Amino acid sequence: MQNISTDLVRRLVDTQFPEWAGLPLSLVDPAGSDHVIHRLGPELSVRLPRHEGAIGQAAKEFEWLPKLAPHLPLAVPVPVAVGEPGFGYPWHWAVARWMDGEPATTALDSVATAETLAGFLHALQALPVDGAPTGNDGLAGRDPSTRAAITQAADAFDAVAMTRLWDEALAAPGWERPPVWFHGDFHTGNLLTTAGRVSAVIDFGGLGAGDPAVDLMMAFTLMSARSRAAFREALGVDDPTWARGRGWALSAGLIAYTAYAATDPHIAAVTTRQITQALDR
Structure with a gap:
């Protein structure tokens, strides 16, 4: 289980996606058991897998959800980017459009x-x-x-x-x-x-x-x-x-x-x- 701090997420975002470096970042709590989620500015979310069982999700969603979403009657996440490992964090991670809702x-x-x-x-x-x-x-x-x-x-x-x-x-x-x-x-x-x-x-x-x-x-x-x-x-x-x-x-x-x-x-x-x-x- 990875220890994922907001400081780590900030560094990953700022170095890999400098266009979003100025956006505020805040932890979404509670998150799921598989990912740590942060809100990035008003329109984006950042999701980092906590453990090996969740590490393929970023690439899978990035490939398939844009193809499936237009045909589904409920909203689904809109992937924006896939981040690389860095600063000791070993896996790919995802940036997607923020989804409002409870x-x-x-x-x-x-x-x-x-x-x-x-x-x-x-x-x-x-x-x-x-x-x-x-x-x-x-x-x-x-x-x-x-x-x-x-x-x-x-x-x-x-x-x-x-x-x-x-x-x-x-x-x-x-x-x-x-x-x-x-x-x-x-x-x-x-x-x-x-x-x-x-x-x-x-x-x-x-x-x-x-x-x-x-x-x-x-x-x-x-x-x-x-x-x-x-x-x-x-x-x-x-x-x-x-x-x-x-x-x-x-x-x-x-x-x-x-x-x-x-x-x-x-x-x-x-x-x-x-x-x-x-x-x-």
Whole structure:
């Protein structure tokens, strides 16, 4: 995990992009677990990966988001530049247009929101995937880490129920249709809202093409039973894909819970909800 100070960000910006050297720089807090974010002047943001798992995002978004954005019904980040390593910081980093909006919370949960998000995924999945990154390794690649997390979290959640859900997800038939685009980390924390409505989708580090089940995580992070049913109906999700989506929600929630819950009450709360909603189907 990199220690990223505002002074370091200032030096990186000023040396690599002198045209922005005079703009004020301020830390955005709280930021995500993957990036440190600063606002640069009124119109820009600077995002630096905290760890190796996030280091490919800057280049990926710079290549793909300008191609996808015009066809999507919600706003997405507009990349401006990719910075180079420097001053001991080892990875590429990104400058993008600042996006106004408030972080989404479960207060946004409604059938209307579910249908809006289903519409976003429909539009994303309809776009050509020629040359798209493959994205994640699927559920099977997460089996060891997920089972380890089930064991670690057995005092907080029903280990028998979690194991049963996970086994069902792994046993579900895979995606046999042509690959489609997926966001790859589609959950409440990667939505922005304006005037009480979803206005933007952010953080496309997991963007790729393949099985869209990974994006069903949203149904278990933001939604409750009624809106979740509307979301599934609007997307036309079959039983095997839904089972894999529940598996993604459980796995991602558990792994984040075991990594961060002891030190971050916010992550503890949102991942607890994600896990319990996945268990509730």
